Amino acid sequence: MASLNSHAKDLSRFWKGKILWDSPMSKLSTLKVGGPAEAVISVQNSEDLKRLLLWLKQNYIDWWVVGRGSNILVPDKGIAGVILVLEGEFNSIDKLPVPVSSTHTNKVLVRAGGGCLLPKFVSYCTSQGLSGLEFGVGIPGSIGGAIVMNAGAWGFEIGSLVESVDLMDSTGIISAVPGKSLGFAYRKWSMPKNTVLLAATFALTPGNKENIKAACRKYQDLRYKNQPVGEPSAGSFFKNPPAESAGRLIEKAGLKGFSIGGAQVSPKHANFIINTGTASTADILELMHVIQQEVQKRFGIKLEPEVHILGRE
Ligand SMILES: Cc1cc2nc3c(=O)[nH]c(=O)nc-3n(C[C@H](O)[C@H](O)[C@H](O)COP(=O)(O)OP(=O)(O)OC[C@H]3O[C@@H](n4cnc5c(N)ncnc54)[C@H](O)[C@@H]3O)c2cc1C
Known part of the structure; x- marks a missing residue:
């Protein structure tokens, strides 16, 4: 896929609406982490969306739709491509x-x-x-x-x-x-x-x-x-394994309250990873790996993240 860099001028000419260049994804994610997206574009209606998707396809530019950003994790280095936000109609x-x-x-x-x-x-x-x-x-x-x-x-x-x-x-x-x-x-x-x-x-x-x-x-x-309402999180971080509760397994592994950098296993609900204020995506990913390893070691169960890690799929 091409970087947007070489097409930035073309996009500015093509798209009459507002474009936020190098826009921090921490603003669009309830975990409040993530580096910049090359561009964030709000789309108001289906016709505009179609025109934009065709332009992105023609120019081999990656794109993602983001809603409220309450189940995404964006790398610290950011996203090479365009983030689309649906507004208007x-x-x-x-x-x-x-x-x-x-x-x-x-x-x-x-x-x-x-x-x-x-x-x-x-x-x-x-x-x-x-x-x-x-x-x-x-x-x-x-x-x-x-x-x-x-x-x-x-x-x-x-x-x-x-x-x-x-x-x-x-x-x-x-x-x-x-x-x-x-x-x-x-x-x-x-x-x-x-x-x-x-x-x-x-x-x-x-x-x-x-x-x-x-x-x-x-x-x-x-x-x-039961939940750390009001703390920056993505809700339940891991999917519950069949007939099990991810939170219970993490708690039984002794990880409730455990933190790496600014990322912490919520002391209130062990399946919530919260940003205590200074977390980076790297902190959250490292904590995620530690949790997965500990739970795997103790219970032989691989926890799968529920959050979508943008740019990784
Ligand atoms: C405090 C808190 C509590 C939560 N509680 C719950 C809960 O009880 N149950 C639960 O299931 N979840 C829960 N969540 C997680 C989250 O809120 C849900 O998964 C929510 O539905 C995600 O919606 P979103 O718009 O934020 O999606 P985003 O995080 O913006 O996106 C999630 C995925 O959907 C894609 N996407 C978004 N919009 C579109 C679109 N229009 N077309 C195509 N793809 C799209 C994105 O590309 C991404 O892959 C919680 C989160 C928080 C922060």
């Missing part, structure tokens, strides 16, 4: 009519843009008395990131609510894909790399507003009780 939320032929006559269909923040969508559902997403309270992602990660908590996963999605491939072609064809599994979907989630339609259940609010409060309280 991608922030929308709209109720849709349920087709007469639908099997979902008792459901309400709501379409949310890929850039829409999950907390905003959960609040919308609560205000409309729509049940299904209560478990998502406290997950600080975007709709795009939540679907790519099949975000979940307390035994629920977002994939089970997805009726259909609009996707764009790296050549700008848009397709509508049913939720059941997205290959959702534990903390992942199965779509090819460089597929952009433009929007998703959710099938939600009309419910009692007070009950929905009460469920949201319950899940929020559980988070405050």
Whole structure:
């Protein structure tokens, strides 16, 4: 792939919107680490996105979409390529009519843009008395990131609510894909790399507003009780191995509170790696390796990171 350097002038001429050059990814990541991306571009609508993806393809430039950056880790040396952030039309939320032929006559269909923040969508559902997403309270992602990660908590996963999605491939072609064809599994979907989630339609259940609010409060309280809410993190760092809890294994390995540089295994929840203020990505990766080695040595289990390490895939 080519570096953007030699194409910077071309890109400035081609793209009329704002381009943030050499922009620190620590600003776009909830772990607050990561070196600069060569360029960060906010995209407002599908037509612009298509034009930009075609330009990037023609010029062999790498690119990534980033939502809220709550499940990414970016190398300290930064990212050679372009980071795309979905804004404008991608922030929308709209109720849709349920087709007469639908099997979902008792459901309400709501379409949310890929850039829409999950907390905003959960609040919308609560205000409309729509049940299904209560478990998502406290997950600080975007709709795009939540679907790519099949975000979940307390035994629920977002994939089970997805009726259909609009996707764009790296050549700008848009397709509508049913939720059941997205290959959702534990903390992942199965779509090819460089597929952009433009929007998703959710099938939600009309419910009692007070009950929905009460469920949201319950899940929020559980988070405050058990997780280091407010500390810079990426949520659970490792996937839970089958029938095990990554946090329990890390704690049993004696690593709760252990730190390398500014990266620490949270004293509150051992599956959270937190940035105590001065962490670099190198600190976090080193801590990740130590945790993996210790857990492997003691329990014979290889912990897989849940976070996406950009530039490494
Ligand atoms: C305090 C805290 C608590 C958390 N709790 C939970 C939890 O309970 N359950 C859980 O599952 N997760 C949890 N997380 C992790 C994270 O919030 C979720 O995985 C979230 O869904 C990620 O969304 P995002 O927009 O931040 O994705 P990002 O981190 O921005 O991106 C994640 C991946 O999705 C890709 N991506 C993002 N948007 C798009 C798009 N539109 N199209 C294509 N690809 C895209 C990125 O390229 C990247 O590969 C938590 C994180 C934090 C910080």
